[in-house]
Amino acid sequence: MRTYYCNLEVTLEIIGGKWKGLILYHLIKGPKRTSELKRLIPNITQKMLIQTLRELETSGLLHREMYKQVPPKVEYSTTELAQSLEPVLGALCNWGQNYAETSFAEDEYEILNVD
Amino acid sequence: MRTYYCNLEVTLEIIGGKWKGLILYHLIKGPKRTSELKRLIPNITQKMLIQTLRELETSGLLHREMYKQVPPKVEYSTTELAQSLEPVLGALCNWGQNYAETSFAEDEYEILNVD
DNA sequence: CGGCATCCCCAGCGATACTG
């Protein structure tokens, strides 16, 4: 029996951690192949990418579609459960942009959008 | 020069991690003393509580008010920057409640609200 | 009561090499 002291703890257990939010953010915009995600999130290692995708799949947030061909092609997409996070993740993203603009020195950071 | 590949990475660096979101969530509802926060977040150790509060203060999200008296009294409150997270954290909280209700077996978890 | 300092463990993560 797992005990939570706040509903937010549930959320953080499912989509918290170093990479889950970022992966969901990109996948919510549309299905992506493994290599596309790696390109969108350059700092993640392949190991962590695969591992995190597995966890999100287990939590019912992602769907994994495998095409039987050579070379292999795998595509990840979000479930309805994950889609409902779209406005929240969007808001968090905007908040980060605003935070950087107001709290970071202009010459101490950069945002490279790789879309 | 710190490089981000998505504005969401900024957000996660500031309010990500194991405890920051939870602490902000409680403090946004109103100023709290250290011991109150400890009671609201039973699983956090005092070390991590203090450490995380310091980091949030450094990031400009919290204000620390110290009353010179015996026994000591310290109160933490949110800055305007943190207040803007209220709707987002509230949404995440609701999402977690919904997730638990739909995806967890009823007899495998419990939510103890300590408000 | 609020906070700091130590010690120490372990799991999360990175690096690398390998497979179908």
Added chain:
DNA sequence: CAGTATCGCTGGGGATGCCG
């Protein structure tokens, strides 16, 4: 291209005890 396997580190964080 997608994924697995192994090794090894390191730092996040827990436990404990002390101080103003």
